[in-house]
Amino acid sequence: QQRLTIQDLSDPQVTVSANEGSDLIAGLTQRQKTIPCHYLYDDRGSEIFEQICELPEYYPTRTEAEILEANGSAIAQTTGPCELIELGSGSSTKTRLLFDSYDNLGYPLRYVPIDVSAGMLEASAKELLRDYPTLKIYGLVGTYEQALQHLPPSPLPKQMVFFLGSSLGNFAPKQCQEIFRQITASLNPGDYFLLGLDLQKSKDILEPAYNDSQGITAEFNYNLLDHLNRRFQGNFNRQNFQHWTFYNSELGQIETYLRSTQAQTVELKALDLTVELDAGEAIRTEISRKFDLPTMKKELSQEGLEVLNTWQDSQNWFALILCQI
Ligand code: AVI
Numbered sequence: 148q149q150r151l152t153i154q155d156l157s158d159p160q161v162t163v164s165a166n167e168g169s170d171l172i173a174g175l176t177q178r179q180k181t182i183p184c185h186y187l188y189d190d191r192g193s194e195i196f197e198q199i200c201e202l203p204e205y206y207p208t209r210t211e212a213e214i215l216e217a218n219g220s221a222i223a224q225t226t227g228p229c230e231l232i233e234l235g236s237g238s239s240t241k242t243r244l245l246f247d248s249y250d251n252l253g254y255p256l257r258y259v260p261i262d263v264s265a266g267m268l269e270a271s272a273k274e275l276l277r278d279y280p281t282l283k284i285y286g287l288v289g290t291y292e293q294a295l296q297h298l299p300p301s302p303l304p305k306q307m308v309f310f311l312g313s314s315l316g317n318f319a320p321k322q323c324q325e326i327f328r329q330i331t332a333s334l335n336p337g338d339y340f341l342l343g344l345d346l347q348k349s350k351d352i353l354e355p356a357y358n359d360s361q362g363i364t365a366e367f368n369y370n371l372l373d374h375l376n377r378r379f380q381g382n383f384n385r386q387n388f389q390h391w392t393f394y395n396s397e398l399g400q401i402e403t404y405l406r407s408t409q410a411q412t413v414e415l416k417a418l419d420l421t422v423e424l425d426a427g428e429a430i431r432t433e434i435s436r437k438f439d440l441p442t443m444k445k446e447l448s449q450e451g452l453e454v455l456n457t458w459q460d461s462q463n464w465f466a467l468i469l470c471q472i
Pocket of ligand 1 (some may be wrong): 312313314317356357366434435
């Protein structure tokens with residue numbers, strides 16, 4: 148019996164690809180020039196992100212893994228047999244901790260990974276199938292929005308959408324609210340939502356996590372320019388930019404920029420776009436919001452997501468929240 152199905156929602160019949168790059172044009176023609184953060188993740192970008200997760204300064208990945216390891220079985224016991232749907236599955240490394248918890252309780256393993264990178268999704272699915280002989284995977288290639296509208300029928304009594312790694316932090320508050328609404332709309336009452344969040348803390352811990360001593364995070368940022376050059380016939384020269392990142396404590400977010408070291412003109416031919424940059428002008432490439440747990444719990448319940456339980460690491464740096472619809 149077939150254990151792996153992958154549905155590519157980026158098929159032109161399903162999505163409108165004619166507007167590809169329109170979000171980039173919108174971002175680069177604003178007063179504060181901005182590049183939507185999903186452009187960080189071409190194949191090379193996804194690879195560099197995996198390296199970031201291993202950096203000594205980048206605490207979120209191992210901290211969240213510590214919480215999952217300690218509390219995975221409590222999560223599985225609460226939900227019972229449940230289809231696991233992951234937003235932004237990437238390499239699915241931490242997902243294994245959840246599989247182990249469900250497997251140990253004798254629950255069937257059915258996994259729906261959602262990712263924009265087809266290559267990454269397929270490669271990690273194959274590794275998972277090798278390591279979990281009873282696992283069945285139905286992968287969806289596409290954006291969260293597309294995929295949540297195309298969830299396959301579940302053979303299990305319940306479903307749980309999970310969004311780990313504090314990826315929610317890469318979205319502005321309005322977009323977060325939309326994501327919550329899309330999740331509740333695509334599930335049934337009684338289903339679950341598991342959310343991993345990086346919490347507010349001292350900038351002495353936060354800033355090095357986004358400006359590591361080996362320069363891997365800087366490379367992640369510069370790679371964005373190579374990606375745009377390739378994808379949209381651009382002529383960004385990475386030598387003319389500096390990686391710049393800081394914690395904005397008023398907004399509770401890390402802000403990351405590419406700062407132009409000189410006055411320059413850049414073209415993206417495929418988009419028919421010319422970008423003029425002043426010396427010192429900075430293009431914002433990412434925000435990473437850091438959350439206050441009580442505030443987020445309130446927001447979740449306002450969106451119809453009842454908070455059942457929260458777990459934190461020993462330093463209270465990171466939180467996992469389990470909600471029910
Ligand atoms: C994926 N996301 C939650 C990461 C973050 O921490 O915002 C992406 C990242 N950017 C730089 N380092 C890691």
